[in-house]
Amino acid sequence: MPQLRIGLAQVDPVVGDLTGNADLIVTWTQHAAERGCHLVAFPEMMLTGYPPEDLVLRTSFVQASIDALTALAQRLDDQGLGDLPVVVGYCGRSERPMPALGRPAGEPQNSAAVLHAGRVVATYAKHHLPNYGVFDEFRYFVRGDRFPVVRVRGVDVGLVICEDLWQDGGPVAVARGCGVGLLVCINGSPYERGKDDVRGALARRRAVEAGATLAYVNLVGGQDELVFDGDSLVVDATGAVLARAPLWEQGLVVCDLDLPAAGAVQPGSVDAADGTTMLVEPVVVSADPVAPYEPEPAGIATPLDDDAEVWGALVTGTRDYVRKNGFSKVAIALSGGIDSAVVATIAADALGPDNVHVIGMPSQWSSEHSVADAKDLAARQGLVWSIFPIDGAVEAFAALGVTGVAAENLQARVRGVAVMAVANAPGFLALSCGNKSELATGFSTLYGADTTGAYAPIKDVPKSLVWQLARWRNTLGEVIPPNCIDKPPSAELAPDQLDSDRLPPYEILDALLEAYIGHDKGRSELIAEGFEEALVDRVVRLVDLAEFKRRQHPPGPKISPRAFGRDRRLPITSRWRELAAPPASEPEQAQPDRP
Amino acid sequence: MPQLRIGLAQVDPVVGDLTGNADLIVTWTQHAAERGCHLVAFPEMMLTGYPPEDLVLRTSFVQASIDALTALAQRLDDQGLGDLPVVVGYCGRSERPMPALGRPAGEPQNSAAVLHAGRVVATYAKHHLPNYGVFDEFRYFVRGDRFPVVRVRGVDVGLVICEDLWQDGGPVAVARGCGVGLLVCINGSPYERGKDDVRGALARRRAVEAGATLAYVNLVGGQDELVFDGDSLVVDATGAVLARAPLWEQGLVVCDLDLPAAGAVQPGSVDAADGTTMLVEPVVVSADPVAPYEPEPAGIATPLDDDAEVWGALVTGTRDYVRKNGFSKVAIALSGGIDSAVVATIAADALGPDNVHVIGMPSQWSSEHSVADAKDLAARQGLVWSIFPIDGAVEAFAALGVTGVAAENLQARVRGVAVMAVANAPGFLALSCGNKSELATGFSTLYGADTTGAYAPIKDVPKSLVWQLARWRNTLGEVIPPNCIDKPPSAELAPDQLDSDRLPPYEILDALLEAYIGHDKGRSELIAEGFEEALVDRVVRLVDLAEFKRRQHPPGPKISPRAFGRDRRLPITSRWRELAAPPASEPEQAQPDRP
Secondary structure: OOEEEEEEEEOOOOOOOHHHHHHHHHHHHHHHHHOOOOEEEOOOOOOOOOOOHHHHHOHHHHHHHHHHHHHHHHHHHHOOOOOOOEEEEEEEEOOOOOOOOOOOOOOEEEEEEEEEOOEEEEEEEOOOOOOOOOOOHHHHOOOOOEEEEEEEOOEEEEEEEOHHHHOOOOHHHHHHHHOOOEEEEEEOOEOOOOHHHHHHHHHHHHHHHHOOEEEEEEOEEEEOOEEEEEOOEEEOOOOOEEEEOOEOOOEEEEEEEEOOOOOOOOOEEEEOOOOOEEEEEEEEOOOOOOOOOOOOOOOEOOOOOHHHHHHHHHHHHHHHHHHHOOOOOEEEEEOOOHHHHHHHHHHHHHHOHHHEEEEEOOOOOOOHHHHHHHHHHHHHHOOEEEEOOOHHHHHOOHHHOOOHHHHHHHHHHHHHHHHHHHHHOOOOEEEOOOOHHHHHHOOOOOOOOOOOOOEOOOOOOOHHHHHHHHHHHHOOOOOOOHHHHHOOOOOOOOOOOOHHHOOOOHHHHHHHHHHHHHOOOOHHHHHHOOOOHHHHHHHHHHHHHOHHHHHOOOOOOOOOOOOOEOOEOOOOOOOOOOOOOOOOOOOOOOOOOOO | OOEEEEEEEEOOOOOOOHHHHHHHHHHHHHHHHHOOOOEEEOOOOOOOOOOOHHHHHOHHHHHHHHHHHHHHHHHHHHOOOOOOOEEEEEEEEOOOOOOOOOOOOOOEEEEEEEEEOOEEEEEEEOOOOOOOOOOOHHHHOOOOOEEEEEEEOOEEEEEEEOHHHHOOOOHHHHHHHHOOOEEEEEEOOEOOOOHHHHHHHHHHHHHHHHOOEEEEEEOEEEEOOEEEEEOOEEEOOOOOEEEEOOEOOOEEEEEEEEOOOOOOOOOEEEEOOOOOEEEEEEEEOOOOOOOOOOOOOOOEOOOOOHHHHHHHHHHHHHHHHHHHOOOOOEEEEEOOOHHHHHHHHHHHHHHOHHHEEEEEOOOOOOOHHHHHHHHHHHHHHOOEEEEOOOHHHHHOOHHHOOOHHHHHHHHHHHHHHHHHHHHHOOOOEEEOOOOHHHHHHOOOOOOOOOOOOOEOOOOOOOHHHHHHHHHHHHOOOOOOOHHHHHOOOOOOOOOOOOHHHOOOOHHHHHHHHHHHHHOOOOHHHHHHOOOOHHHHHHHHHHHHHOHHHHHOOOOOOOOOOOOOEOOEOOOOOOOOOOOOOOOOOOOOOOOOOOO
16 A cells, blocks of 8 residues: 655644745745655645635735745745645635625635645635534635545545535545545634544544545634634544644644555546535646655644643633734733633733733722732732722712712723723733623623723633633642632622622523523523523523623634624624513613623 | 505514514504505514524524414404415524534524415515625525415415525526516615615516516614615516605505416426526415405605715614614713714704713813814704813823823723713713724724714714715704814814824725725725825725724614625734735734724
8 A cells, every 4th residue: 555644734824914824834844844744734724814704805815815826836846845745725716707696706715725846736625615603604705516636646635625524425425436545634623612522523434434544634823713723633544543633732743644546536527415516636746656664653642631721722812812913912900800810821821921911900999809819910920010099080080970880880991991001002902801601691891991902811711610720720830819719709899799799600600601602592491401480581681681792892712612702693682582571671771881 | 457455564673572573563464454455565584573693593583483473373363454465574494404514503494474364374485595795694594495376366476585586596587487476575675875776676677587566575774783774666567666665764555556367376396597496386365356446556755865865874773773772862972073963963863852962071182162063063953961071080090101192092081981971870872973984994992982882873984974964964954063064073182183194085085995895906906096005005004904993893884885894804813914015013903092
């Protein structure tokens, strides 16, 4: 059987940075060549970054991507890398345009190319376009229906892209029909908690279905609300895992394969077993197998435990959001509570403690321990500490005469003004400390310190998980003062205030939120699951009324299947309630304020 | 030829208010019965409101819609309206579920039903699902492939839903094949400037294609960022307009028709001329034509001029956002400039002047005329006026020691805090006064008075159109002080500051923004159109860097084909620039601040 050493480059491009991404491809191709690879693959839309969203609706962007691909092929050859076939994702364009209402302008495609000897020798366009969850690919791309079979060193290699693996039929079925020996799948597969398990099982199943070795390469890094975890892997045709990359790290997976010799691939139309036909196109890059060589063992990374995996997502998302936007330092309002303590710790892990400026902003209602705990946290981690007592600024709005919840919001907003000023002046990014439980229930102040800022690292982290992560992080060194973790949560916007005055215990609340939001369960299902009826009605109502606030929240890394932002789009103006009898009038509805 | 009096109910449901929407249907059906109609039609998803977005992913919501439809049929009959066939949009469910990855949970459909004699006698599901611009229907619905032909008073009636009319082939082609005499099209067709012209031309063309009279009924009213303009109309099989409703008004279009007698409709599968087949299903509601009667003349509304049309959109959007969310009063920061003057006038037209609370917030940099002009505006319109000088509050942040642009932002944010406090305390909604030109270029302060609030009435209005609308509104009575319109625009956040210090003249800027944003033109195309190269690079860069700010802006009524919010989704973290050579580093990128 022919041998082949494949390299999978698990790397972190920047959306729109065609030049920088091409540099990254050259660097890692060079590395793969040095490692003796016979084929190297880069992730989905590697050249443009992923997802480029509305950028692909600009014909100038699509053309720039195509031009950059041609230039890249030439450059690889110029740098002596022309012999090594490179599989790379880019934004292409349908060669058979069928303009019609609802098809995107310029007919962009989510494409893969094989580069060899200075040329683009084969291209493939994604066949299954996902349009659910975080994906909107029917909006952006037109489907591909060609299936090149690329002979590399005497092995028939097929290409597929991400969703092509997740849906039944299509190119995986065609790959089997063609008898390809190796199926290269390039991916931009975003992280969700535990997704590595699902992904691994899927890869094994599809490799068996295709009757081919499957080489799966994924992006790593953050892009706005998405975080890509990597987890690139190689599975043989029996479903056995041969190699697997660690999460959250750039790197090259190198794996030696024994593959079936290329057969006689028939060009022409075939039934793709999904209601479409695909056109098989054989392409020969190199017909002769490599000379026999001694394979090297490939690594299989140890899976991370759940807390470490989530922490990695939050740190990666934060680091990439800050750095890719051209910033290096952040400002955080530090209350002494658990949320801002965890956000500051994530930021320090992501950017280094010198780059984390924290500001304590005590008011007349702040407890003594608040400032002490905040200062303690800064000292333990070496963060840059400052303090701005807010009483004078709050007093300056006294002429407005507001009381009650409006006065609480006013305090939070004064802190919001201060943290933005502290961030703006030297050019730092402000990080927002709101968690998912607060965001879900609207238990936050719009434009207050909990919602202002460029990025919200724990936006998709329920409060009970915030504590769990803090405890886990402290097992690696006690960087968070235990008092921040152990004291009862309070917004400290009124005397002796506790979260528990207004919300149910977080472990119950979070379970209910997960069922209602994460699984879209209805009122009767929630009650059948054992949640108290009055609590269901109260929480569901809070959630339904808080969409307005959530809409104005900064982006943050997604770690769950239903995160606020990218994959939840609810009407703000809505009278639908999961209640027995919806109230006729709800004057507090959409009020940009605490409930 | 059989006669038929059709009623088209151009009405304004609320998303999710199944009970209230059913009441609206009964009320207008009663009215249609009193007018002697033989058939009445309501808009797309009338029973649920449109668009319900992620609500349709809840199986409890879909079931509630189906249950409400059954109950509505019974209730109409109970109230003596069972004889009058009613066409109504609702959220249905596929009867032939084919669960697969990427198909929405529970297989919801965007459906139309015919109610008669207490029963649901026919249903149709939208065949062409739009997934571009403001539409995401591949995410939410599964396609219908049945085509009921409903015989009403001896006339064969076909049903289609909105996008079915915009795309070639499908149910319109099937309707022709079946020889239907009347095609009822129910719509949730959002407003865009000049869309009535496009819609009218389309209706005429499709009526001719179908060889049938086309009755087109649309929603009217605001739903978050969408505004529905109504514009319901009836076109005969030659393309002649028989009736047309005014924009922005609820009402019943009544039109007497002479229609071909029903023929022999063959049930079974037919080629839909769009790559699919549809199943024709004849249904008889009533076979005998009505007794001959004297037709009444139908009205054809006079088209509005462009300014009146846009003003109607802004007033309708504002009124519905405020009222449907359960509020009656609004708070607006009034600067004396044109933007807040126009927003206050829109609000007064929408809600009545007593419900518009305006607050002047002069600083040390405010010119004398600012407060005078603001007060003059309030007096002319009878708005509720108050004043809060901000110098003291700004001074209270002096310890932070910020200067320059950060100090300008601080002033704007102090005003943001004040307007939110004024709104929160009594339960008003704050309106935001930012215009599209500012939003596009990032010429605004996040959490400042120009971006805080629940709704932004002129979010999609370029600055030059803001002036034009002010002048137009004053032709109906001089409600806006001429000085607000005539003085040079300034943020007044620093001494002698003018917008023109930082931005090109608005008439040039707005033309460039329209080409770059509205038409997705690339840099070279913009330069070829005559825009100065340096200006293109500067403005394009401002626009590309401002996505972060736009993401946190409140919703506002859409009046253009590419409005920020619903139909523009750009990555925040992106290095793509429509520039000759993108800069290697852009530290100010995404900075939540003025450029």
